[in-house]
Amino acid sequence: MSIQPDTEPAVGGIEPVAMTNTGAVRGRWDGQVAVWRSIPYAAAPIGADRFRPPKPPREWDGIRDCATFGEIAPQTMGNMVPVDSDLRMGEDCLWLNVWAPRRDLTDLVHTFDSGEPRPVLVWLHGGAYCLGTAAQGIYDGRKLAEAGDVVVVTVNYRIGALGFLDLSSLPGPFTPNLGLYDQIAALEWVRENIAAFGGDPGNVTLFGESSGAGCVTALMTSPRAAGLFHQAIAESPPATTVFGQERAAAVARRFLELLELPPARAVELLDWPIEKIVEVAAILLDEVPLKEPGRLAAAPVVDGELLPAYPIDRFQRGRSHRVPLLIGTNKDEASLFRVFRSPIMPVTPDAVNAMLNDVAASHPELSHERIAEITSAYPDLDKTRGALAMSGDAAFRMPAYWVADGHAQHSPTWMYRFDHATPMLRAARVGAGHATELPYVFGNFGSFNHDPTFWLGGRKVAMEVSGRMMRRWLAFATHGVPAAIDGSKHWPPYRPSTRTTLLIDTVDRVVDNPDRDLYTAWGEQAVGFS
Template identity: 70%
Template sequence: MSTRVFDTLPDEAAGPVVRTENGDVRGRQEGSVGVWRGIPYAATAGGPNRFRPPQPAKPWEGVRDCYEFGDVAPQSAGFVPVDSGLQVGEDCLWLNVWAPVGSSDEPRPVMVWIHGGAFCLGTAAQAVYDGRRLAETGNVILVSVNYRLGALGFLDLSSLGGEFTPNLGLHDQIAALEWVRDNIAGFGGDPDNVTLFGESSGAGCVTALMTAPRSAGLFHRAIAQSPPATTVFGPERGAVVAKRFLEILELPEDRAAEILTMPIERISTAAGILLDEVPAREPGRLAAAPVVDGDLLPGYPSESFQHGRSHRVPLLIGTNKDEASLFRVFRSPIMPVTTDAVNTMLREVAGQHPGMSPERIAEIASAYENVSNLRGALNLSTDAAFRMPSHWVANAHSEHSPTWMYRFDHATPMLKAARVGAGHATEIPYIFGTFGSFDHDPTFWLGGRKIAQEISGRMMRRWAAFAWYGVPAAIDGSKHWPHYHAADRKTLLIDAADRVVEDPDHDRNSVWGDQVVGFF
């Protein structure tokens, strides 16, 4: 039987209205899609809720207009493009919904997006994440989540006292998934068919949540685009960074509780110093990241995957061919992109892994042409941060659940000329169909738009098919995408023409091996 997507309420003529557990929300119809922006899924994270797990949102009377984005989570200025018209604040626990208008024979699958930004930057309000085209093309419900970042979301201050809860960014994401479970049916979505997907640190959150007991049953498929899956720290590391954070704030440990009430601008400034300082001193390492807390994350996700303790859900995972290039262009300290920084990273990793002898380090470096030149350094950095963690996750997860691996190889003529290639995050506008969402976007200055749009269409249809059926098969006759297994490592290379290749980076995969290597 056909069901209507939205309840008919008296003032719906002003925009589609949906009843949620906290109250009615009114959106806007944009083309064939209803859009609700800034729906609170939890109470403000400011005031007494700072450094606390997300608290229930307060109910409201009447109809709440959800036309505008909420506050951007407090953060330092970075190279993630954010609309200057947006407001920064601690009332930042909100989400957006895009839902096709009209009746449907069955509830639509739900895709929940976790944005990236090195765990310290970005927002669900970025134009590149506009969900309208993906919702239209895939006939899916698209939800994007805003959550706490940096010092407020991923800096582990629990060593300073019981007032501080670690992994607040992950707690926020779980609260958003619980909101989806409880409310998405009103938008025409199926709460029993939720795909959690994200990119970069957002994908790292996806792989972490795939091993978190509390998230079990809240999503039923997962997509991880360029996940830094081994960037999860232990409590000892968290305590070291917390101590340094106090030093920057010029606070003794016995006054750490003052962080709970000090102006947010002071926290953001200190966090900005810390977040730049750590990767500059220790290339390859971040200051803020998920941490093994014995509660939300009982163990390192990479180890949980290898011991078969990831949730039994289909997984689509992959990386971009030239991940590190974008960090070189923006001169970002977040990722090591010089030969000196890469060599320092290797020495730091060796210091943490007893099996990583100088000879072993030299063996790994030998697979990269010449680490002393820029290309070799960039390739090694790409593999250490993103590509090998993705393979280690896929190798383990494929032992018990359907898994697919991709490598995004496409670059427009302009991106090739700029030596960005298929850099980090360049696949995002293909997934969302949001080309031209940046001011002065140079992507197509030398042409290539038609091919890019064709690739975008294929990728949107594959991602949506995965959400509908658990299989990333475009229905337009595109290349068949076989399962990934460690034995053959079949990978879909996404370019002007898709092709499936067995173990496309065989030499580099072999030299790294199956032992998980990362910062802990």
């Protein structure tokens, strides 16, 4: 299969058409890059399939036009995740976008079906497992595809009540981890179809941020995902935010209470209006982290099948897939949650103390001495600054270290810490907050007048930092090593004995064990929720 020119001329040239296993798809040119939006990788999960794993998409006749975004996964819109107002929600949300550079810049006809196949990057968006979409402008893959001569794929998948709320303890056709099943289906689609877009199915890098990175680390330990990707990038992964079946069952019971639906009638959820499910799920998604700081209502679950054990345990036992891994966090992870007053993370001293008590209760094997040792690393824990630091470390920083320690036992691993912040973000006390690295990775900064992060300057330096990051990420996707051939600082692999880390800032630095005191306090054994 290969991309062919459309038989109908379009403004500015002939539009690209690719032949997939289920039919032909027409994209659009964006400069020298072809883009297809919302190609279905699975059938719409509606009716009896609402809470079941995805099924293959239906074949179609003729050429399917893929110029605009389809339905985004049902969710409650919030200010934490900016989504264009013209996007519509719906259950026909299992689709992906593809960006592929033109092979020959002078020939509109022979575009993709010649030359060596390109590396492929597959993106999983973040959003606390309950927000976001692959239609967000920040994830536009054109600049990344063009800069690295790669094929970029961004995946839309079920989230919230439909994707990460485990209802399998209730009577009815309910399957846990549906969001992960969707992502596996998308990776299988890439394996079967990406060659038609000029991509190499034998060189796929799975990358994601926040809960998307949590999905990356989960899939790195799932037998079902073995062989579907060959490199992995996890940006700020909440790798310990994975729950057991007992906890999942308790959340499911609370969901039914809010719905005022007896467990014996849970199967009626297959016919309920999706708007009502989303409305009640929003109450649950806020209620859980407020009552139990540090916990989420929706997250991956150890189901004994897709996830046979807690991913962090499998990493530490050397059971993760043997693929190169690039992993890291941002210096000021929790700051953004304070700015948006989001309940998703505890950001006050009282909330952090409640989280610590919950951790201690969840891990009776933890001694009082160890809890005391952890808290000793935060002398200002009774102030907002200390609470923010501990919250970010518990959710992101330490899980990334624990993953890296385990994975580096058998596979090449690189650790980074993103420290760069524009003058405006520093003035706003956001610094290098959660997700602030995203425009640097994709090269998608806002326009000069409409991007508040540059209101006090700093765009030129940010562009330089972005260029280095993009080159490293692209080199990793192409060769499995993040070595940018542009004179950038050499980035040695991570080893538990040295914990060598690249600090990304105006000037990159390589530092051994930059969080030594922090790591000493938390220890090598992962601490999370069950």
